[in-house]
Amino acid sequence: MDIQLTPNDVAFRDEVRAFLKEKLSDKFTKSVVGGYIDKDTIVEWQKILYEKGWIAPNWPKEYGGTGWSITQKFIFENECAEAGAPAVVPFGLKMVAPVIYTFGTEEQKARFLPDILQSNVWWCQGYSEPGAGSDLAGLQTKAERDGDDYIVNGQKIWTTYAQHADWIFCLVRTDSNAKKQEGISFLLIDMKTPGIEVRKIDSIDNKHSLNEVFFDNVRVPVANRIGEENKGWTYAKVLLTHERTAIAGVPQSKKAIEQIKEIAAREMSGGKPLIEDEMFCAKLAQIEVDLMALEYTELRAIANAAVGGAPGPESSILKIRGTEIQQAVSELAVEACGYYAHALTPGIGNDYASPVSTKYLYGRASTIYGGSNEVQKNIIAKMVLGL
Amino acid sequence: MNFDYSEEQTLLKDSVDKFIQNDYDYETRKKHSAMEGGFDAATWQTFAELGWLCVPFSEEDGGIGGGAVETMIMMEAFGKGLVVEPYVSTVLVAGAAVAKAGSPEQKAEILGGIIDGSRKLSLAAIEPQSRFDLFDVTTQATASGDGFELSGTKAMVMHGATADTFIVSARVSGSARDREGVSLFLVPANSDGLEVQDYPTLDGHRAAELTLNRVKVPGSALLGVAGAAVEVLESVADEAAMALCAEAVGMMEKLYKETVEYTKNRKQFGVPISVFQALQHRMVDMFTMHEECKSLLLRTVMSHQAGEADFRKNVSALKYAVAVKGQKSAHEAVQIFGGMGMTDEMSVGMYLKRINVINTLFGSGDYHLKRFMSL
Ligand SMILES: Cc1cc2nc3c(=O)[nH]c(=O)nc-3n(C[C@H](O)[C@H](O)[C@H](O)COP(=O)(O)OP(=O)(O)OC[C@H]3O[C@@H](n4cnc5c(N)ncnc54)[C@H](O)[C@@H]3O)c2cc1C
Ligand SMILES: Cc1cc2nc3c(=O)[nH]c(=O)nc-3n(C[C@H](O)[C@H](O)[C@H](O)COP(=O)(O)OP(=O)(O)OC[C@H]3O[C@@H](n4cnc5c(N)ncnc54)[C@H](O)[C@@H]3O)c2cc1C
Numbered sequence: 001m002d003i004q005l006t007p008n009d010v011a012f013r014d015e016v017r018a019f020l021k022e023k024l025s026d027k028f029t030k031s032v033v034g035g036y037i038d039k040d041t042i043v044e045w046q047k048i049l050y051e052k053g054w055i056a057p058n059w060p061k062e063y064g065g066t067g068w069s070i071t072q073k074f075i076f077e078n079e080c081a082e083a084g085a086p087a088v089v090p091f092g093l094k095m096v097a098p099v100i101y102t103f104g105t106e107e108q109k110a111r112f113l114p115d116i117l118q119s120n121v122w123w124c125q126g127y128s129e130p131g132a133g134s135d136l137a138g139l140q141t142k143a144e145r146d147g148d149d150y151i152v153n154g155q156k157i158w159t160t161y162a163q164h165a166d167w168i169f170c171l172v173r174t175d176s177n178a179k180k181q182e183g184i185s186f187l188l189i190d191m192k193t194p195g196i197e198v199r200k201i202d203s204i205d206n207k208h209s210l211n212e213v214f215f216d217n218v219r220v221p222v223a224n225r226i227g228e229e230n231k232g233w234t235y236a237k238v239l240l241t242h243e244r245t246a247i248a249g250v251p252q253s254k255k256a257i258e259q260i261k262e263i264a265a266r267e268m269s270g271g272k273p274l275i276e277d278e279m280f281c282a283k284l285a286q287i288e289v290d291l292m293a294l295e296y297t298e299l300r301a302i303a304n305a306a307v308g309g310a311p312g313p314e315s316s317i318l319k320i321r322g323t324e325i326q327q328a329v330s331e332l333a334v335e336a337c338g339y340y341a342h343a344l345t346p347g348i349g350n351d352y353a354s355p356v357s358t359k360y361l362y363g364r365a366s367t368i369y370g371g372s373n374e375v376q377k378n379i380i381a382k383m384v385l386g387l
Numbered sequence: 388m389n390f391d392y393s394e395e396q397t398l399l400k401d402s403v404d405k406f407i408q409n410d411y412d413y414e415t416r417k418k419h420s421a422m423e424g425g426f427d428a429a430t431w432q433t434f435a436e437l438g439w440l441c442v443p444f445s446e447e448d449g450g451i452g453g454g455a456v457e458t459m460i461m462m463e464a465f466g467k468g469l470v471v472e473p474y475v476s477t478v479l480v481a482g483a484a485v486a487k488a489g490s491p492e493q494k495a496e497i498l499g500g501i502i503d504g505s506r507k508l509s510l511a512a513i514e515p516q517s518r519f520d521l522f523d524v525t526t527q528a529t530a531s532g533d534g535f536e537l538s539g540t541k542a543m544v545m546h547g548a549t550a551d552t553f554i555v556s557a558r559v560s561g562s563a564r565d566r567e568g569v570s571l572f573l574v575p576a577n578s579d580g581l582e583v584q585d586y587p588t589l590d591g592h593r594a595a596e597l598t599l600n601r602v603k604v605p606g607s608a609l610l611g612v613a614g615a616a617v618e619v620l621e622s623v624a625d626e627a628a629m630a631l632c633a634e635a636v637g638m639m640e641k642l643y644k645e646t647v648e649y650t651k652n653r654k655q656f657g658v659p660i661s662v663f664q665a666l667q668h669r670m671v672d673m674f675t676m677h678e679e680c681k682s683l684l685l686r687t688v689m690s691h692q693a694g695e696a697d698f699r700k701n702v703s704a705l706k707y708a709v710a711v712k713g714q715k716s717a718h719e720a721v722q723i724f725g726g727m728g729m730t731d732e733m734s735v736g737m738y739l740k741r742i743n744v745i746n747t748l749f750g751s752g753d754y755h756l757k758r759f760m761s762l
Contacts, residue, residue, distance in 0.1 A: 134660075157726065202731040203729050271520070277753075339513065339518075339542060340543070343594065344586060357743075361740070364718065364728070365726075368726060368728070368729070
């Protein structure tokens with residue numbers, strides 16, 4: 001046990017800092033407004049990371065990963081967030097890629113992984129359906145064999161950034177008679193295939209991230225199926241655990257706390273800067289304590305996983321606490337901004353207030369997506385506590 | 388002690404409840420909010436015809452002499468319907484300021500117009516640096532001829548763009564945070580040197596920033612005693628805070644009821660999600676929080692009615708409780724609705740937004756908790 005960084009780690013940190021200083025221009029840091037970023041800008045940033053060889057720290061080295069130690073990954077994530085780098089879009093790099101390199105054929109790996117690594121294609125996640133949210137295994141979108149193709153019919157919902165997507169990875173039902181978890185397959189579908197329609201969902205944050213995706217007799221080559229037919233649930237579960245750990249967002253919360261401090265230094269309350277208000281500072285400190293605990297819980301989980309493979313069901317607590325803390329941070333940011341947090345037009349009163357409430361509103365979803373926090377608690381109760 | 392409504396109050400409640408139920412569903416509200424100006428002018432006239440715009444004014448001012456109970460009745464219903472018409476800004480805030488501070492001539496001129504629906508006023512009392520301190524005023528009023536010249540910036544003026552007249556707080560003496568030396572002025576919206584920047588707020592209402600650049604007003608524009616406006620403002624603010632809490636209590640009732648309803652119909656794992664205890668207990672908490680806030684509301688309303696000295700302390704208790712429990716209720720509702728809670732299709736998200744806005748109007752939870760401790 002040792003809390004200190006080794007000289008090598010310090011050298012690595014300095015290398016990351018130098019890189020960010022050189023490449024991470026305002027264009028990228030300022031492009032993230034209320035948690036949103038435009039497609040072109042994020043793709044441009046991801047390509048810069050790719051050229052440096054740092055786009056996929058978690059991938060195995062053979063497919064383009066960095067081969068970093070846990071500490072190095074930790075340093076990298078922290079430095080990026082601290083510098084205000086936009087988070088990489090997870091659907092390709094963090095969600096479907098691990099499924100492809102773990103369960104895909106050599107052909108599939110060769111076909112899909114390089115484009116993901118280079119951010120040439122945008123992926124979206126087609127899991128949830130109107131009738132299948134928490135009960136994901138209840139999904140009904142059907143794929144029926146027709147020669148070398150599947151014919152896909154049905155509907156996905158809540159599909160984040162489907163409007164940008166070139167490809168969608170889907171869970172589809174290939175056997176309606178089996179137990180519900182056992183009749184599901186994992187398909188990769190080109191969004192340009194005839195029969196696919198994307199419709200926008202109006203959301204409370206007034207931004208466009210959510211969509212419905214409709215499939216009307218969509219032909220998908222069997223070659224686009226990952227692994228065996230009817231084994232999709234197994235592959236999907238691997239992905240879900242990855243999704244869950246990535247969701248904790250410790251470095252992002254740290255950064256957000258720094259931003260609150262900056263806002264509170266500029267906002268006046270009772271005739272003095274808000275940052276001198278004891279009640280406000282106490283709230284901030286409580287969140288910081290929670291975040292310190294989460295940070296080390298995450299490090300422990302990662303260290304365990306490094307020894308034993310994929311993160312275990314304990315990773316659910318990272319998701320629960322990580323999202324609760326994100327929400328607490330975003331509530332406090334809204335509070336710090338006072339009245340102006342509620343002005344929808346950017347730039348009213350000051351430049352920082354309006355994005356804060358967008359982020360707060362979107363952030364309500366973090367305890368819903370990726371397996372709701374209630375579902376996570378059910379998992380802990382069942383898998384960890386044996387209840 | 389008596390918690391019952393009088394016969395007249397029951398009639399008022401029936402009429403406003405029925406209107407919201409029959410004529411003001413969530414789709415209608417969305418339409419009104421999207422209209423130019425941010426509300427429906429015809430509905431405003433209906434409010435006038437139904438006699439709702441005169442409720443809080445005394446009989447000699449042309450009203451029905453309604454008190455805190457009547458306002459509570461109106462606002463709870465308006466909360467349920469998420470009403471966007473400028474009732475709070477024109478009737479309960481600006482109207483109250485005129486009723487409290489105005490000369491007989493000013494009252495005659497303005498209140499009649501508010502009551503018949505022809506006039507709209509907004510209070511411009513907040514400034515970018517003032518947060519919740521209504522005495523923190525840097526807008527200056529200097530004597531000029533037999534009138535005044537006003538210069539400064541006013542923030543978050545509710546429904547500013549549709550007001551024909553602003554009630555502007557400005558400093559006539561002292562320094563920025565003195566309680567003495569602030570006056571109120573009636574400033575026509577079309578005054579030279581007055582710039583109104585209109586914008587939508589999170590909750591589908593509208594607000595405006597005002598820039599006053601040497602705006603000239605006559606001596607008769609002074610509303611109330613020169614230099615003594617802070618007391619008037621704080622009294623208006625306390626009553627407005629109470630009214631907004633009534634609105635929030637109405638929303639909290641809808642939040643728990645709609646959530647219960649939704650969970651009975653939404654099926655996952657082959658059962659309605661209402662069977663999960665993890666959710667049941669939280670809906671029970673939402674119900675409890677509503678009851679608590681309703682109790683504090685009644686306590687505050689009754690202490691206002693009785694003219695009790697601890698009215699202000701009650702307001703602070705109420706506003707703090709609503710800030711915490713109202714927001715918590717709305718967060719729970721969105722969570723329990725799942726993805727649907729994030730959509731504009733469902734009203735729970737809009738309740739969440741409106742409650743957040745209410746939480747900053749006339750003092751945040753922290754502000755009122757501190758005031759509670761000091762009283
Ligand atoms: C902003 C956002 C982005 C999303 N992006 C994507 C995406 O890109 N791709 C995708 O496939 N999906 C996406 N989702 C969908 C997300 O995964 C689902 O919303 C989530 O699984 C919950 O499902 P649901 O919305 O149907 O809620 P429901 O399953 O109907 O749940 C409603 C409520 O009931 C609770 N509940 C359900 N079951 C239980 C139980 N057994 N015990 C206790 N409580 C329970 C839930 O926790 C929730 O509070 C996104 C959702 C949101 C909000
Ligand atoms: C008899 C019985 C009683 C139950 N009683 C209760 C109860 O009283 N209270 C209660 O809270 N729950 C209860 N549950 C629900 C139980 O917690 C669920 O079984 C659990 O949520 C896992 O669902 P599963 O069986 O479909 O999947 P599993 O195969 O165990 O889970 C599949 C994996 O997918 C994950 N997952 C599912 N949906 C999503 C999504 N949208 N996004 C990301 N990951 C997702 C799961 O978390 C899990 O890791 C009960 C279930 C049963 C069978």
